[in-house]
Amino acid sequence: MAQMTYRDAVRRALIEEMERDERVFIMGEEVGVWGGTFAVTRGMYDMFGEKRVRDTPISELVIAGAAVGAAMNGLRPVAEIMTFNFALLSLDAMINHAAKVRYMFGGQFECPMVLRTTSGWGQLSATHSQTFENYVAHVPGLKVIMPGTPADAYGLLKAAIRDPDPVIFIEHTHLYRVRGEVPDEEFLLPIGQSNIKREGRDVTIVAYSRMLHEALKAADELAKEGIECEVVDIPTLRPLDLRPVVQSFKKTYRAVLATEQWLGYGVDAEIAAQIYEHAFDYLDAPIKRVTAPPVPLPYNKHLELAAMPDKEDIKRAVLEVLR
Amino acid sequence: MPRKTKKPAAIVPASLDEARLLEMYRQMVLIRRIEEEAAEAYQRGLIGGFLHLYIGEEATAVGSINALRDDDNVVVHYRDHGHALARGCTAREVMAELMGKATGLSKGKGGSMHMAKRDCRLWGGYAIVAAQLSLAAGIALADQYVGEDRVTICYFGDGATNNGYFHESLNLSAVWKLPVIWVCENNNYGMGTRVDRASAVTEMYRKACAYDIPTEQVDGQNVLDVFEATQRAAEHVRSGNGPYFIEARTYRYRGHSMGDPERYRSKEEVEEWLKNDPIRRFASILHTLGIDQERLDAIHAEVEEEVQDAVRFAEESPEPPLEALYEDVYANPPAGDPFIL
Numbered sequence: 001m002a003q004m005t006y007r008d009a010v011r012r013a014l015i016e017e018m019e020r021d022e023r024v025f026i027m028g029e030e031v032g033v034w035g036g037t038f039a040v041t042r043g044m045y046d047m048f049g050e051k052r053v054r055d056t057p058i059s060e061l062v063i064a065g066a067a068v069g070a071a072m073n074g075l076r077p078v079a080e081i082m083t084f085n086f087a088l089l090s091l092d093a094m095i096n097h098a099a100k101v102r103y104m105f106g107g108q109f110e111c112p113m114v115l116r117t118t119s120g121w122g123q124l125s126a127t128h129s130q131t132f133e134n135y136v137a138h139v140p141g142l143k144v145i146m147p148g149t150p151a152d153a154y155g156l157l158k159a160a161i162r163d164p165d166p167v168i169f170i171e172h173t174h175l176y177r178v179r180g181e182v183p184d185e186e187f188l189l190p191i192g193q194s195n196i197k198r199e200g201r202d203v204t205i206v207a208y209s210r211m212l213h214e215a216l217k218a219a220d221e222l223a224k225e226g227i228e229c230e231v232v233d234i235p236t237l238r239p240l241d242l243r244p245v246v247q248s249f250k251k252t253y254r255a256v257l258a259t260e261q262w263l264g265y266g267v268d269a270e271i272a273a274q275i276y277e278h279a280f281d282y283l284d285a286p287i288k289r290v291t292a293p294p295v296p297l298p299y300n301k302h303l304e305l306a307a308m309p310d311k312e313d314i315k316r317a318v319l320e321v322l323r
Numbered sequence: 324m325p326r327k328t329k330k331p332a333a334i335v336p337a338s339l340d341e342a343r344l345l346e347m348y349r350q351m352v353l354i355r356r357i358e359e360e361a362a363e364a365y366q367r368g369l370i371g372g373f374l375h376l377y378i379g380e381e382a383t384a385v386g387s388i389n390a391l392r393d394d395d396n397v398v399v400h401y402r403d404h405g406h407a408l409a410r411g412c413t414a415r416e417v418m419a420e421l422m423g424k425a426t427g428l429s430k431g432k433g434g435s436m437h438m439a440k441r442d443c444r445l446w447g448g449y450a451i452v453a454a455q456l457s458l459a460a461g462i463a464l465a466d467q468y469v470g471e472d473r474v475t476i477c478y479f480g481d482g483a484t485n486n487g488y489f490h491e492s493l494n495l496s497a498v499w500k501l502p503v504i505w506v507c508e509n510n511n512y513g514m515g516t517r518v519d520r521a522s523a524v525t526e527m528y529r530k531a532c533a534y535d536i537p538t539e540q541v542d543g544q545n546v547l548d549v550f551e552a553t554q555r556a557a558e559h560v561r562s563g564n565g566p567y568f569i570e571a572r573t574y575r576y577r578g579h580s581m582g583d584p585e586r587y588r589s590k591e592e593v594e595e596w597l598k599n600d601p602i603r604r605f606a607s608i609l610h611t612l613g614i615d616q617e618r619l620d621a622i623h624a625e626v627e628e629e630v631q632d633a634v635r636f637a638e639e640s641p642e643p644p645l646e647a648l649y650e651d652v653y654a655n656p657p658a659g660d661p662f663i664l
Contacts, residue, residue, distance in 0.1 A: 025468070056495070057494060057498065059494065059495060061488050062488065062494075065488065065492070066457055066458070066464055066492075066495065069465070072465075073396070074469070077461075092451060093454065097449070097458060104447075105428075105433055106427075106429040108440070108441040109446070141652055241662065242662045246662065278661075
């Protein structure tokens with residue numbers, strides 16, 4: 001088993017799927033000659049040529065819309081939008097078209113495409129630091145994946161490319177250099193499966209993407225104080241697999257939900273509502289949410305770090321629900 | 324090299340024999356009559372939501388679609404009944420879709436704005452103005468990618484040309500030499516806003532010039548002009564030369580949709596355009612070719628039967644079953660599992 005960065009895991013999945021299936025191609029801003037803004041597609045332009053690794057104009061509407069059309073007409077597009085902030089312009093194509101063409105035309109068409117984009121921050125100020133997975137996870141007809149580990153990124157991206165429905169695949173820029181074990185043998189992971197990443201009896205922490213790592217760090221540190229946290233990863237936000245979340249909660253009676261979203265109308269709110277509906281009788285303490293405060297993210301590093309949640313916020317929340 | 328050509332009014336193109344001409348006439352009459360019956364059915368409460376009629380614009384859809392091959396791709400806006408009929412969808416399945424029935428083109432889930440038929444490579448009517456241009460670019464890209472020589476024809480109104488999708492799609496089509504025929508149906512109004520109140524240029528072919536896309540403006544009320552322009556376009560596009568842009572000057576005789584009070588235009592203006600009715604004009608061309616009125620009357624009678632049959636069929640067709648509500652959201656739905664959202 002090889003140690004691999006999250007970036008290389010994504011890249012390996014793309015290369016393998018393009019080698020496997022001629023219909024798979026990549027298009028987006030700077031994916032080709034430049035090698036990808038985050039170097040994910042580095043070298044692929046030379047490997048596959050400009051037909052299959054296509055640089056586009058800075059045109060987020062038509063990047064996503066053309067991916068929808070190409071998918072309807074038999075291809076397997078992987079469209080890349082540099083960050084979700086820019087993908088806001090692609091939402092009409094994804095929500096009004098990708099998510100609708102199967103249903104609205106009575107099952108005559110399908111839209112097997114992937115829109116890869118990123119979430120992340122790092123002194124980029126207010127319009128380059130946002131995370132909008134809840135916008136798309138709200139939409140029936142879309143699938144939304146936000147992997148936290150290299151192995152999940154690899155196995156889920158391969159599954160996404162082969163999936164008959166449109167998938168929005170959100171990578172986190174802070175994770176690209178994170179290393180993890182990825183088996184050498186090819187494998188796919190099922191879309192729509194939540195996983196227990198660490199077992200524990202005292203508190204359930206639900207997290208995904210970067211916050212999964214913050215949750216695991218918090219759990220490690222709390223373990224030294226004798227507090228055993230169970231960490232549930234939800235790498236697929238839609239369809240969302242609630243079973244491990246609810247089962248864990250029925251064991252611990254307490255939950256902390258950790259996301260980078262702004263407080264209010266986020267993924268965390270949905271998880272909390274689902275726990276209340278499925279396991280109200282098991283509740284020993286109010287469910288605690290760890291999120292960003294509802295303010296635009298500032299440039300100043302000191303202010304930015306104060307805003308973005310991390311393991312310390314999670315630890316505090318765990319201690320609160322145990323009080 | 325951008326160019327604008329204006330051809331004089333047509334002698335009949337050599338590729339159109341008498342049977343084909345009469346078929347095109349039949350399609351135009353069918354569209355007109357289906358639309359009139361749809362308006363009637365709407366008043367009777369059998370059709371809901373928005374209903375946008377294509378009356379007055381028949382020559383554009385019929386002239387252009389008849390110049391294509393059966394395996395070419397057709398992508399349309401929300402005023403799409405005419406294109407569906409010209410593309411070979413039956414009057415029954417169009418009317419049934421209008422009434423939301425299970426027997427409709429889209430099983431009653433799309434309605435007036437979303438006619439589609441996969442077997443005819445009619446990829447659908449789309450109701451977010453100008454978004455269909457981006458889908459058409461992708462559909463064309465897929466054919467180019469696998470080496471098919473199909474062309475994709477994409478329709479939109481003058482209103483769509485002020486939208487970002489329009490400019491991004493035209494630009495990409497030119498950069499990637501996509502096999503697309505862009506057809507702007509310039510009917511002078513985006514809903515109730517006259518073209519000169521919304522667009523800095525009122526002749527839409529000029530917007531194609533900005534992207535070095537060959538373009539021409541045609542009289543959209545003359546079915547043969549539209550046919551010829553589309554033939555030229557298809558030849559250009561099919562030969563791998565990239566996109567082509569046609570601006571068809573046309574007019575809708577009815578409101579934007581049912582219930583439009585039409586405060587934005589005068590009766591005189593409408594009457595002026597009515598003098599230029601595309602069906603009457605085509606009839607007089609056919610007369611000059613020696614086709615007498617009796618044969619055209621026979622077509623009208625035949626269409627009348629077809630339309631009445633379609634209305635009956637649609638009214639008698641079943642509603643979609645309630646289970647259909649949950650069908651076709653995904654390829655493999657997570658079958659009622661309460662732990663899957």
